[in-house]
Amino acid sequence: MMIKNLLFSLLAICLSFSVNAQDMFTVSKGEVTFFSDAPIEDITAENKQPGSMINLLTREIAVIIPVRNFIFEKELMKEHFNEKYMESDKFPMASFKGIINEEVDLTKDGEFPATAKGKLTIHGVEQELTLVGRIKRSGTSITIISDFKVALKDHKITVPKLLFENIAEIIEVHVSLEYKPYQKTSTGK
Amino acid sequence: MKKLIAFILIVLFPSAFLFAQDDLLKMLQDESKPKREPVLAMFKTNKLINIHTNETVRKRNLDVRISHLFGNMGKESGGGVHNLYGIDQSADIRIGFHYGITDHLMVGVARAKRNEDLEGLVKYRILDQTTDNAIPVSVSAFANIAYSVKESADFKNDNYRFVYCSQLILARKFSSRLSVVVIPTFTHRNFVGADDDNNTLSLSGGFRFKFTPSASIIFDYSKTLGRDNLVIPRFDVIGAGVEIETGGHVFTLMFSNASGILENDYLVNTFDSWGKGGYKLSFNISRMFKLGKDTEAVK
Numbered sequence: 198m199m200i201k202n203l204l205f206s207l208l209a210i211c212l213s214f215s216v217n218a219q220d221m222f223t224v225s226k227g228e229v230t231f232f233s234d235a236p237i238e239d240i241t242a243e244n245k246q247p248g249s250m251i252n253l254l255t256r257e258i259a260v261i262i263p264v265r266n267f268i269f270e271k272e273l274m275k276e277h278f279n280e281k282y283m284e285s286d287k288f289p290m291a292s293f294k295g296i297i298n299e300e301v302d303l304t305k306d307g308e309f310p311a312t313a314k315g316k317l318t319i320h321g322v323e324q325e326l327t328l329v330g331r332i333k334r335s336g337t338s339i340t341i342i343s344d345f346k347v348a349l350k351d352h353k354i355t356v357p358k359l360l361f362e363n364i365a366e367i368i369e370v371h372v373s374l375e376y377k378p379y380q381k382t383s384t385g386k
Numbered sequence: 387m388k389k390l391i392a393f394i395l396i397v398l399f400p401s402a403f404l405f406a407q408d409d410l411l412k413m414l415q416d417e418s419k420p421k422r423e424p425v426l427a428m429f430k431t432n433k434l435i436n437i438h439t440n441e442t443v444r445k446r447n448l449d450v451r452i453s454h455l456f457g458n459m460g461k462e463s464g465g466g467v468h469n470l471y472g473i474d475q476s477a478d479i480r481i482g483f484h485y486g487i488t489d490h491l492m493v494g495v496a497r498a499k500r501n502e503d504l505e506g507l508v509k510y511r512i513l514d515q516t517t518d519n520a521i522p523v524s525v526s527a528f529a530n531i532a533y534s535v536k537e538s539a540d541f542k543n544d545n546y547r548f549v550y551c552s553q554l555i556l557a558r559k560f561s562s563r564l565s566v567v568v569i570p571t572f573t574h575r576n577f578v579g580a581d582d583d584n585n586t587l588s589l590s591g592g593f594r595f596k597f598t599p600s601a602s603i604i605f606d607y608s609k610t611l612g613r614d615n616l617v618i619p620r621f622d623v624i625g626a627g628v629e630i631e632t633g634g635h636v637f638t639l640m641f642s643n644a645s646g647i648l649e650n651d652y653l654v655n656t657f658d659s660w661g662k663g664g665y666k667l668s669f670n671i672s673r674m675f676k677l678g679k680d681t682e683a684v685k
Contacts (some may be wrong), residue, residue, distance in 0.1 A: 228559050
């Protein structure tokens, strides 16, 4: 009897873990853009290859952005961005890992303002911050939108003195991520 | 029965725990394999000092290049304080326009003073070194034709005015600081002196070492083979200098014993020797212009 109970509870535990999988969502379509407003030249760049996951149960969220995949208007800007500012050969990924503060109910359709507290890592330097945005559930998909600002000095990004193509000290970032339920076999994109 | 429980524990739990891995970030990172990307910024511009690099001008960009080679600095080779160490003279001037038809194909035209040459050139990037080292080197092919419009009794036939160069350019970025290039060159001249050969083979090598985010030390060396029996001796070409990038501009300031700026010229006709004061101050300005709108994303 004992053993049967034990087996049953084991089974239950395992089942609960697999139920867990349904709480996981992964990005199906994402876009990260940034904007630098500088005296000589405004610079914008767009990245369509962010990776992200949310766990609805724990309200955890993680985002990674491959720095190399930002697309610029000019090829030379891309080179400077990677080589001089972000040093993407040393720090290929920017990331965010945090927890959604509000107890939003994402099992039903709806849209909520939300904040997420966590660590933003850019240029290998970690910063605690709270992101503000909106989170929306519609059908099987979840959408997150957030706008925030990044100060270069917070992430030890230095502007080379000789570079004419200067960028702003504070960069505006816009993130828009659309999620679908996570399937373990999926290889992302 | 106990064995069965143990078995279940071992088999089910690890897989369950694997799934329960709570670090989402780690999961993401594990899933995103490092992508294969071409190495960026191997060299800053088309040329190092005298020799070419594997770099081409990107699509719809125009590189306007002004190169100036002053006179010999050393007294033994005609320099000295009287002409401010060669600065009063110009051994060669090249004004060139290099244009990117695609991100891999570049064409250019130029004028070089020394032999009154008109130059037409083409460079094609065959391979790009990748970040994962699947392709360990970058390879470009370069060819040019120099046509001299000089009035000279030597040019009895118009064909004599042509000099052709073709190069295979091999380059590797070893670290974010150090890039190295090696180039074999085949040169064909339609007209040469009696002691000379129409076809020559040269070997060049050079490097760029970045010591601040915008400044690099550059060096190159070229040797043309089988030239020991010439009546007037020719010398190997050595250049050393500093390259400064300011975003859009690349300034190069260097010393070199090259007698001219075109490879068609200096590889086969460098009469000045470092040992005899035949080194010259030289500079190059490269200014990149973007023509038309938007290179459409990097695929």
